[in-house]
Each structure stands twice: as structure tokens, then as C-alpha cells.
Amino acid sequence: MKEELRRLLxxxxxxxxxxxLRVIKQLLEGIQYKINRNRRTYIDGLLQMETSxxxxxCEITIPITPVIHNNLNIxxxxxxxxxxDTTMGVLANRxxxxxYGAVTNQLNIHxxxxxxxxxxxxxxEVIHKGTKTMVISGKAFRSDGKKMAYAxxxxxxxxxx
Numbered sequence: 001m002k003e004e005l006r007r008l009l010x011x012x013x014x015x016x017x018x019x020x021l022r023v024i025k026q027l028l029e030g031i032q033y034k035i036n037r038n039r040r041t042y043i044d045g046l047l048q049m050e051t052s053x054x055x056x057x058c059e060i061t062i063p064i065t066p067v068i069h070n071n072l073n074i075x076x077x078x079x080x081x082x083x084x085d086t087t088m089g090v091l092a093n094r095x096x097x098x099x100y101g102a103v104t105n106q107l108n109i110h111x112x113x114x115x116x117x118x119x120x121x122x123x124x125e126v127i128h129k130g131t132k133t134m135v136i137s138g139k140a141f142r143s144d145g146k147k148m149a150y151a152x153x154x155x156x157x158x159x160x161x
Contacts, residue, residue: 009024022066023065023066023067026046026065027067029048030042030045030046031046033045033048034046043086044086046067047068047079047083048062048063049062049083050062051090053091053094056125056126057091057124057125058087058088058090058094058124059123059124060083060086060087060122061119061121061122062083062120063118063119064117064118064143068115074114074115074116075114075116075120075148077109077111079115080111080115080140080148080149081107081109081151083120083140084107084109084122084124084138084140084149084153085104085107085138085151085153086122087122087124088104088137089102089103089153089155090124091125091126091136092134092153095126095129095134099159100157100159102155102156102158103155103156103158104153104155104156105153105154105155105156106153106154107151107153108151108152108153109150110149110150110151111149112148112149114148115142115148116142117144118143119142119143120140120141120142120143120148121140122139122140122141123138123139123141124136124137124138125137127152131157132156132157133154133155133156134154134155134157135152135153135154136153137150137151137152138150139151
């Protein structure tokens with residue numbers, strides 16, 4: 001496996017554009033970030049998620065780079081959805097008792113403005129916490145402060161096995 005990866009990387013380094021090389025660097029740094037910071041998921045590492053909490057909310061910020069661009073050179077809507085879902089899910093999981101986990105049941109997103117600038121900051125807050133489900137709202141902001149998306153998510157609370 002290591003030799004195959006070395007050959008693939010060598011080919012990419014030889015034939016890639018400057019932008020391709022910047023993307024390869026970011027992807028490798030993301031994997032290194034996951035390993036060095038003991039992150040739980042590759043998405044966390046690859047997107048370089050920085051997370052902060054207070055008692056009733058969660059925020060995740062990621063840098064905007066070509067890795068997350070669509071063909072219009074703005075943030076791909078699926079990346080915005082991923083970061084919103086992650087932010088809301090992290091909050092849901094933090095509020096559950098030991099031995100339980102939250103999984104997304106429904107996710108609804110309204111895209112408001114294009115994802116441009118230096119970063120995306122997503123903030124999640126609980127709307128309702130029941131005995132089996134939680135409803136959480138999320139907002140995504142560009143680095144200039146403009147809201148770029150609004151979301152709601154319903155999360156099932158399940159017992160871990």
C-alpha cells in the first residue's frame with residue numbers, strides 16, 4: 001500500500017498544477033491534523049474544523065479553500081450542509097446522557113448567499129429537546145459576517161451498543 005501511494009503521489013507531484021499541489025498539501029495536512037490532534041473523523045481533519053462550545057450552543061469554523069469549491073469557485077452546498085449537520089450533531093451529542101448518541105433524522109437547509117471569503121462559521125442552538133428526538137437550528141456565516149445558510153435538523157437519540 002505504501003509503495004502504491006508513493007507512486008500515486010509522485011505522479012500527482014510531477015503532473016499537477018500549482019492549484020493541484022496546494023490541494024494535495026491541504027488534504028495531507030488534513031490527515032496529519034486528524035492524526036496529531038486525535039480527531040474522531042477524517043471530515044473533521046480534512047476540513048480543519050475548529051470547535052467551540054458554551055452551555056447551549058456549538059460553533060464550528062472551517063477555512064474556505066479550493067478543496068471545498070464548486071465549479072463556480074464558491075463553497076459547494078454539500079460542504080455547507082456537512083458543516084451545519086456536524087455542528088448541530090455535535091451539540092446534540094454533547095447534551096445527551098452517557099451511553100447515548102444522536103443521529104440525523106432530517107436536515108433542512110435554506111441557502112441564502114454564496115460561500116465566499118476566508119472561512120465559514122456555523123452556530124447551532126437547541127430548539128426542542130424531547131425524550132426521543134431533538135430539534136436544532138443552525139446558521140452558517142461567511143467571514144464578512146453575512147449569513148449564507150439557515151438549517152434545522154431533527155436528531156434521533158439512540159442508546160449506544
